[in-house]
Amino acid sequence: MSRVTFVPAEDRLTDQIAFAVEIDKLKRIIRRNLLMDGSRRENDAEHSWYVATLAMVLGEHAPAGTDLQRVVAMLLVHDLVEIDAGDTFIYDPVAVAAQVEAERAAADRIFALLPGEQGARLRSLWEEFEERETPEARFARALDRFAPILANHHTEGGTWRLFKVTAAQVMEKVRLIEEGAPSLGAYARALVEESVAKGHLSE
Amino acid sequence: MSRVTFVPAEDRLTDQIAFAVEIDKLKRIIRRNLLMDGSRRENDAEHSWYVATLAMVLGEHAPAGTDLQRVVAMLLVHDLVEIDAGDTFIYDPVAVAAQVEAERAAADRIFALLPGEQGARLRSLWEEFEERETPEARFARALDRFAPILANHHTEGGTWRLFKVTAAQVMEKVRLIEEGAPSLGAYARALVEESVAKGHLSE
Numbered sequence: 001m002s003r004v005t006f007v008p009a010e011d012r013l014t015d016q017i018a019f020a021v022e023i024d025k026l027k028r029i030i031r032r033n034l035l036m037d038g039s040r041r042e043n044d045a046e047h048s049w050y051v052a053t054l055a056m057v058l059g060e061h062a063p064a065g066t067d068l069q070r071v072v073a074m075l076l077v078h079d080l081v082e083i084d085a086g087d088t089f090i091y092d093p094v095a096v097a098a099q100v101e102a103e104r105a106a107a108d109r110i111f112a113l114l115p116g117e118q119g120a121r122l123r124s125l126w127e128e129f130e131e132r133e134t135p136e137a138r139f140a141r142a143l144d145r146f147a148p149i150l151a152n153h154h155t156e157g158g159t160w161r162l163f164k165v166t167a168a169q170v171m172e173k174v175r176l177i178e179e180g181a182p183s184l185g186a187y188a189r190a191l192v193e194e195s196v197a198k199g200h201l202s203e
Numbered sequence: 204m205s206r207v208t209f210v211p212a213e214d215r216l217t218d219q220i221a222f223a224v225e226i227d228k229l230k231r232i233i234r235r236n237l238l239m240d241g242s243r244r245e246n247d248a249e250h251s252w253y254v255a256t257l258a259m260v261l262g263e264h265a266p267a268g269t270d271l272q273r274v275v276a277m278l279l280v281h282d283l284v285e286i287d288a289g290d291t292f293i294y295d296p297v298a299v300a301a302q303v304e305a306e307r308a309a310a311d312r313i314f315a316l317l318p319g320e321q322g323a324r325l326r327s328l329w330e331e332f333e334e335r336e337t338p339e340a341r342f343a344r345a346l347d348r349f350a351p352i353l354a355n356h357h358t359e360g361g362t363w364r365l366f367k368v369t370a371a372q373v374m375e376k377v378r379l380i381e382e383g384a385p386s387l388g389a390y391a392r393a394l395v396e397e398s399v400a401k402g403h404l405s406e
Binding site: 054150 | 215216219220222223224226227228229230231238239240242245246248249251252253255256257259260261263264272275276279280317321325353354357386387390
């Protein structure tokens with residue numbers, strides 16, 4: 001008995017379901033950083049939930065007038081391209097440069113699974129995040145950088161120690177947080193200083 | 204050197220960070236259902252990402268006038284109480300009944316980590332989801348029920364086969380989907396019928 005017998009094909013819902021099935025793969029893309037208890041590495045899907053929820057929790061630290069609902073939407077889709085392109089460790093500059101083209105090709109494939117205008121709308125959220133020109137994108141990016149700092153601070157250095165990252169490198173990321181959310185940047189800076197003082201991060 | 208030296212205490216941000224650290228635990232609450240490729244069981248955090256993203260992708264199937272942004276917010280927080288109360292298998296009625304009090308106690312503890320009015324606001328989203336009286340809550344609940352059906356359909360019966368669930372039991376959940384989103388309910392019904400026809404779900 002063919003699938004067509006039961007499920008109507010060639011309509012918008014069919015395309016949306018194909019996209020829904022595809023994006024389930026985000027749960028299997030593994031990031032470098034650890035859960036807050038250090039028990040295992042995090043995947044992109046749970047990371048995306050975490051930062052989208054942080055946008056609700058920490059929204060008042062965004063500049064006045066920031067559209068937090070667009071921030072949440074952006075964070076829900078910001079890592080989908082990694083289904084094809086994989087996760088890139090932000091402290092590996094060679095990998096970061098090679099990633100740009102791979103992510104663009106991934107966006108071409110994945111968002112095109114959706115009905116045309118809907119795929120374009122979700123893709124534009126991803127592009128906005130990447131371009132970091134709007135307050136929404138800068139705040140979203142700040143949260144994306146803030147979360148691993150919080151996790152590393154809670155795991156005695158976590159990936160900083162594992163991959164021999166220095167405080168100077170982390171402070172570059174702190175500057176991105178400050179650009180998107182000054183008070184979160186100040187908080188992240190304090191966490192980094194405390195991690196150095198405790199010997200969990202080398203200077 | 205004490206923590207107080209670096210990080211200002213007793214402000215809103217400190218409480219919000221305590222909440223942020225707490226909710227990371229959602230990544231370790233394991234649900235019954237499997238990923239779409241059957242490789243492992245899903246956790247609550249990645250499930251929450253998935254259904255929140257489905258709300259964006261399938262939003263046009265909600266009744267006209269549904270506030271999709273509130274649906275997304277609701278789905279981001281809907282499982283936080285399971286940090287204390289654990290996941291309940293929806294086909295186990297005894298466990299479902301016992302769960303109500305445990306979840307209420309969990310909500311009392313977890314949302315209270317936030318500044319007062321913010322904790323009350325997020326808690327009310329969870330309560331709205333549980334009460335299923337608004338179109339937003341019914342649509343959110345429909346997505347929460349739709350996702351496992353899609354996953355079971357893609358894993359040759361998945362948890363239906365593992366836990367000997369029948370089509371009649373699944374159809375009760377399909378009715379909840381129909382209440383929140385008629386076209387998704389019809390689609391889910393077709394998936395269930397197809398699963399029965401293929402022998403992946405017993406009648």
